[in-house]
Amino acid sequence: MTHDFNLDGHEYVALCDLLKHTGLADSGGQAKHWIAEGRVLRGGVVEQRKTAKIRVGEIISLGDVFIRVVQA
Template identity: 55%
Template sequence: MQTIDFELDRDFVELNQLLKLAGLCDSGGAGKQLVASGAVRVDGVPEQRKTAKIRAGQRVRVGDVEIQVTGTGG
């Protein structure tokens, strides 16, 4: 499994934007489609909210790629 460390520079990032910023899709719209397909899990639970707020300490998984979100935010 590939792990991507993503450091937040604010309180949260929307899920579709995180997928774009981490390089798993080309745009926020493509990120929304990826979430809608059911392929995205947040902390091990399937996530259907395209703009779910992802905060430091959470893990987002798409296939064999896991994004580990770190940072203090703000």
């Protein structure tokens, strides 16, 4: 399953906030836990920086869910 996330004029979004805003994580704490466990991939590579700056064009995955970051 693929979701598009619109940055809506912003330069970037923190990885933990992205997971929360897309509804994958119920809270920022849950998102940070998944990131620390190595369950979140950024462009196919494990990303363990909780506040990594995610920009337009990047793809984040958690299990079989993909988030494509776009700009409207």
